[in-house]
Amino acid sequence: MRGSIRVMIASSFLLLALGGRVFGQEQVSLADLEKALYHQGFEQVHIRERGDSLQVFFEHREFRNPIHSMEYASRILEQYSPAGLSYVPLYHNQPMGEYAADRSWTAELTREDYRYFKANNKFSDYRFHIRLVPSIAANFGYYDKPVRAKTSLILDTRWYFMEGISLQSGLLIPIQNSLDAQDLQPRLAPSQLSIFRHLARSHYAFLSLGTFFNNRYGGDLQYRFAPINGRWSFGAELALTGYYHIQDGKFYTEVMDDLMLTADVEYRTPIEDVSLKLTAGQFLYEDIGARLDMIKQFGNVDIGLFGSVSKAGTNIGFQFAFPLWPGKILRGRKVELRTTEEFRWEYSYNNEDLVNQSFRTGMPRLSDITRQYNGHFIRGK
Known part of the structure; x- marks a missing residue:
């Protein structure tokens, strides 16, 4: 129930967005997608376009298991993302690898992936966590x-x-x-x-x-x-x-x-x-x-x-x-x-x-x- 409410809130947030690109039936920008994920606890969110697919960099410190964080991100993005969607989860501000959203493949990161991450890495994107x-x-x-x-x-x-x-x-x-x-x-x-x-x-x-x-x-x-x-x-x-x-x-x-x-x-x-x-x-x-x-x-x-x-x-x-x-x-x-x-x-x-x-x-x-x-x-x- 709690997860469904989160997704409804994130979806409502996206419905208000004005766009730069069409995902599904809604017109939203990549910045709006990043904000929607950040609103749900994701940090260091950077979405990169690669042709007709999206590569999503993120860190979510509430989840121990990266599978759960990627599944949660997919529930938020599923109505708006293209068929080709992959994730690059971070751990301790370091990218760990690339994973297909449907979990069909995993791959080591390329030098281009590392360059993109370094160019967009912002420490202001982290919240002050009290554990x-x-x-x-x-x-x-x-x-x-x-x-x-x-x-x-x-x-x-x-x-x-x-x-x-x-x-x-x-x-x-x-x-x-x-x-x-x-x-x-x-x-x-x-x-x-x-x-x-x-x-x-x-x-x-x-x-x-x-x-x-x-x-x-x-x-x-x-x-x-x-x-x-x-x-x-x-x-x-x-x-x-x-x-x-x-x-x-x-x-x-x-x-x-x-x-x-x-x-x-x-x-x-x-x-x-x-x-x-x-x-x-x-x-x-x-x-x-x-x-x-x-x-x-x-x-x-x-x-x-x-x-x-x-x-x-x-x-x-x-x-x-x-x-x-x-x-x-x-x-x-x-x-x-x-x-x-x-x-x-x-x-x-x-x-x-x-x-x-x-x-x-x-x-x-x-x-x-x-x-x-x-x-x-x-x-x-």
Whole structure:
């Protein structure tokens, strides 16, 4: 119902437009189409004519899954667009690839596509987003207290100020804590300077500097080779971090000398939307080992099982990731209040030994990002 109302509003907006080109039975301009999409939460909307077809560049930060954002755009444009319609979704101000509106094909971007994007990229096209992000850590199975948990709510935002470069920060509000001795005073949320790059064709890089989840601070560099239509992808991660802690309004740190260096290979199996990922190397606390993940994508939801072995011991567990309801809460022309597009949680059976420990930054890992944009997933094949 809510989606139908949105489309009706967008359609009414277009009916008022005066034109430069005929789409269906209505005469509207490309600028009017861009405004209609922007009104529905799309950002960095740039529509490019290519003969009798349209190529639509956009970013929509409310959707975790690009399929949903493209389907939503098609519902808005379907009465006015020509038969040839393709999308170039952006992630973190970087174009990820080109996708047919009917999901019949996917393709790498051309140099001409990149030149068009760079010429039209405007940081004023982004709204000021305020995200509501729950943060939950829990241990289970203790005799005296079966569940020990630490729950907080994060209010954060991300500013884009250069191509692919942003600053994220916010306020962490503790709700309850039976897991450790940290106080319940509001404090600075994990804050990072992030640089995301979609390099030539299938190469990606992501650098993050600042404070992270799991009480880590320092730098994290990720690289990934992920062909848009390939079943294999490869990645590496280098991180140098230290421990930090905020207590009684004071910021405590330890020496930044914990080196993490890992490499991984991931295979998207012919089984529908199931991927296998093997990661090996040195994890936190100089723990050398390997981890195998099996991940199943259910549209907007990822569910995974994993097993780990290292010098510290063995471990098994599960993880999941999904967007939080309701998404948009309030949206204005330049400001939006919403829930997070991705809530990720992982549970390990072995809570005592630090087996293949890692940490979360303020963005998903590169493998989790590129998996969403893989052509086999988009086309449902």
